[in-house]
Amino acid sequence: MKKLPFVKSAGLAVAAVILALFLLHGLGLLGWWDNLLARVFSPVNQSLQRFGTSVSQNYRDASDQRDAAEIIRQKDQEIAKLLAINAELTAVKKDDRVLKDYFKLTQENKFDYLVAQVLARDVISRDAVKRNKLIINRGARDGVKTGLLVVDQAGVALGKISQVKDHLAELSLLNSNDCQVAVKIQSDAQTMGIAQGELGLSVRLDFVPQSKKVEVGQLVVSSGLEPDIPSNVVVGKIKSIDQASVNSIWQKLAVEPVANLEDLSFVAVLMPKQSFSFE
């Protein structure tokens, strides 16, 4: 049988190197390497990520033009509906302003926005179907921790921080399997539920009792029941109600995220303000 000199010489050396790396990592002696790479690669990755996103955006814009007529017709209908809603809201606005001032006192001072740049999509997708995790250039050293909500420039929810390193953090988008947000449906009943990503493609709303009346198009916002996540951050709109689940205890609702989860270059992490201490 033919000898395998490659395995004998280099194979052992590689095994030794890998074992040494595991040992160094286990002892926490490779942290500097992660930090160094994060700092050195960040500018390059930011540029490459932005370039890739713009290429993808241009391609999508070009293909979208074919459907432009249909989109304009739909938008006209939406504008007509929004005008009607706007008329009602103007009346409510006066009262709301006074209430808002009170609300600001308690709510606004609790959270800060930490703007972060998207450096990459996850190197390997955990869902094996669609990449729905982003790596951002803020980490534990900036005060980012797991479970914090991330929003876009309009303040609409994009997802939650799922893992953190010193200078990097992983953002699980709303449609990611491991992203769960406690939400409520904006209606008179203020129905509570949990929004969870499904297969990296959509968001479903679980644990909504059958007794609660839900309509397609209603707004889904964060409930504020989770620590470090404020209430009333827009998550999405009810897209459809699963008729097959009528006989079960809970309703199954499909939610359409309001934010564009595809072309993201910047995001903002909602940071809770440090509580006052005497130390």
Place this chain on the structure above:
Amino acid sequence: MWLRVVVISLVMSLVAAVQIAFLPALNMSATINLALVILVLSVFVASRRSALFCALVLGLIFEAWSFWSFGAMIVILTLITILVSLAVDNFFTNKSLYSYLLLIVVMTLIYELYWLLVASLPAPIMIDQAFAWLLLQKMAVNTGTGIVLFYMTLGLSNSFQSVILIKKKY
């Protein structure tokens, strides 16, 4: 020797940056695995030691950006390099486009199954239709990338050229 180490490190850093930041941002349904293709190519055109060094450098850079358990990336990249080397030493010629492309396809399969296994641990792996379809797409885009890199290498280096059969009309 040190010059080679520096050059390989720089080239692999560039490959890693493109793989991490640029290719996923294109939002293709199946992202090109440039790192895997480059590793297979490196076994064909460079020495085994250089190919292994490429795998280690790529693995170490990916580890810094990956949120998976430490070592998951280094292990699969070195494993792929070793498997390709063994295949080339024992079963294939290293001077053929077809063996090179076949190895890209096989290594894509191994790579994706490995990550499916790692992702689903401790549960057993479930191969569904969506995964199978994505795997086929990845095999196709990696093979396409492999062909492009093969002809680029052909123009830049003579590693493949010595036995490329060119039909001449006499």
